[in-house]
Amino acid sequence: MIFRRLNEVIGTERDVKADNGNWVSRRLLLAKDGMGFSMHDTTIFAGTKTYIHYANHLEAVYCVAGKGEIEDLETGVTTQLEDGVLYALNGHERHYLSASEDMRMICVFNPPITGREVHDENGVYPLLQA
Incomplete structure (x- = not known):
């Protein structure tokens, strides 16, 4: 069984910040x-x-928590995001994610990431091996 507390992740190698300052991901x-x-x-x-x-x-x-929007660049549809909204990128959709307020998101990836990934120049996480 695995137990992990958010306050134990903050400040460790699992606490990853975007180079451009747009987000922080606690893995x-x-x-x-x-x-x-x-x-x-x-x-x-x-x-x-x-x-x-x-x-x-x-x-x-x-x-x-928070508010923002996701713009699906495949369809041109923009959807408002707020507490209680889930979206799933089941088709590898290219998108813009914008925040009007700080948004706290719980994210699940498949295949799992190793923890070293950050977006490349094309917005992609590389497929790394653990």
């Missing part, structure tokens, strides 16, 4: 934990807009 479960998925507690900071394209991963995101 609660990683590939090496052997669960078949990874789980993150991520804050998207107010006033930011991030281009993302998870070409190598599926992601489900549950917003638990």
Whole structure:
């Protein structure tokens, strides 16, 4: 059984900040934990807009605080995000994620990430081995 507390992750190698300052991701479960998925507690900071394209991963995101929006660049549809809204990128959709308030998101990735990933110039997390 695995137990992990958020306050024990903050300030460790599992506490990953975007180079551009748009977000911070606290990686609660990683590939090496052997669960078949990874789980993150991520804050998207107010006033930011991030281009993302998870070409190598599926992601489900549950917003638990804050407000923002996701713009699906495949369809042009923009959806408002707030506490209680889930979205799942089941088709590797290219998108913009924008926050009007700090948004706290619970994110699940499949395949699981190793913890070293950050978005590359194309908004992609590389597929790394644990």
